[in-house]
Amino acid sequence: MPHGGVLPGPARSARLALQYTASRPGVNTMPRMARHLIPALVAVALGCATAPGPAARADGVMLIQAGAFWMGRNDGPSDEAPLHRVYVRDFWLERHKVTNAEFAEFLDAVGVVSPEGEQRYDWEAADARIQPRCTHVSGTSTATGSTRDVPSRRDVPSRRDLPRLDLPVVRPCFASGTVLIWTVDPGYGHHPVAVSWLDAGACCAWRGRRLPTEAEWEKAARGDDRRRYPWGDAAPTEAHAIFGRPSGATASAIGRPGGAGPYGVHDLLGNLREWTATIPKPYPYQHDDGRESFTGAGRVVVRGASHDDPEDALSVTRRWSYDRRRAASGQHVVGFRCATSDDLGEVAPGGRR
Structure with missing residues (x-):
């Protein structure tokens, strides 16, 4: 040639x-x-x-192959411009958002004192972010469909006590926009958990992983073309994502295979937005310009869309941000999934789907 x-x-x-x-x-x-x-x-x-097809491990972690991809767009909000090429090294990303049941395992594991006598997780600092103003919450069980009063923080003085109650599932409940209360409802085990950025990062670290960067998230959602949605350019439906629900609605169980991205990652749009490990900065994206350094940073980028977002908020390029230091940073519309750059080895037999 x-x-x-x-x-x-x-x-x-x-x-x-x-x-x-x-x-x-x-x-x-x-x-x-x-x-x-x-x-x-x-x-x-x-x-x-x-x-x-996508490379999957038996534990539900997907390989996102190294390469350059198109990030951002020229026909949207100014903070999403310009459309530009960004190179991302290969990494692994969990297929689903972390669920309430999975987060409960983290709470159960770290809510104890280590053999060396050192507390593994700063429960006092976490409890300081909780305002005990709500005593009971009316909750609808997804298991039975019935509405009942759900025991609140009055019955569980702190999250340190959760493992002692032998309860398999916890979920966050919010009242007045500022109160975080951990309540129990087995029907929510497979729903994505909504927690603060600090708690999300701690859970990922416990799992031997980390939060994904903003560029990694968009690469997983977009692949190497300029698609608007993880599944392509077709307008979203309920088969693709959970969106357009009434404000204050509860997140739904994970799993909308019709909305999977090019690497087999599910629910990147809809249900809950997702925390990243990136500081909001203008494009073009440069991984070494301080946006992936957290010292002194107050805000972090949030990606995806939630169950109460309208259709026009669903886009692989949409950028949100929240103050990670705010007491109410356990946003009821923000969940997370974990990533790693470690080589996790070959995919399991049948891992390609």
Whole structure:
């Protein structure tokens, strides 16, 4: 091919992937790229096979393959412009948002004193963010459909006491917009948990992971094209995402496979927005310009959309931000999922779907 010529799309992608990994000595990207990306690209380029589906581990963590993608847009809010290319190294992202049941496991594990006598989690600081003004909450059980008074913080003096009650599930309840109370309802076990940025980060650390950056989140939702939604450009429906619910409604159980993104991650739009590890800064996105450093930062970027957002709020480029230091930062519309840059190894048998 003449110098400066352009290969057909798949073949060009395969050649660029090979050139990139070969031209970066000392960077350990080739093993994972070779396992997950290059064979598929070469096969597509030669017309021998179609690309495999998303790479999934048995524990529900999805591989987001390294590469450049289109971030932002030119036809939306000013903080989403300009449309530009951003490179992201390969990483793993949990397929689903963390649920109430999973967060309860974290509470149960860290709400004790370690053998060395050092408390693993600062419950006093967490309880200081809770205002005990609400004594009972009227809640509707998703298990039975009945409405009843749900025991509140009066019955559970602090979250430190939750493990002693042998209760499998907790969920956050909000009153007057500022009160955070942990109540118990087994019907909410598979619903995404809504907690503060600090609690989300602590839970991810306990799981051996971290919160994703803003760029990682958008890469997982968008892939390598300019789609508006994780599933493509078709207008959202209830099969894709949970949105347009009355204000103050409860989040629904996780799992809208019809809205999965190009890497097999579910519920990136709808149900709950998601915390990231990025400070709000203008585009173009530069990972080394301080936006991924948290020292002294008050606000962090929130991505996605919630169950009470209108349809026009659903977009893979939409940016929100909240003050992570605020006492009420346990937003009832913000959940989280965890990521890691560690090489988690090969996918489990049948992991590609």
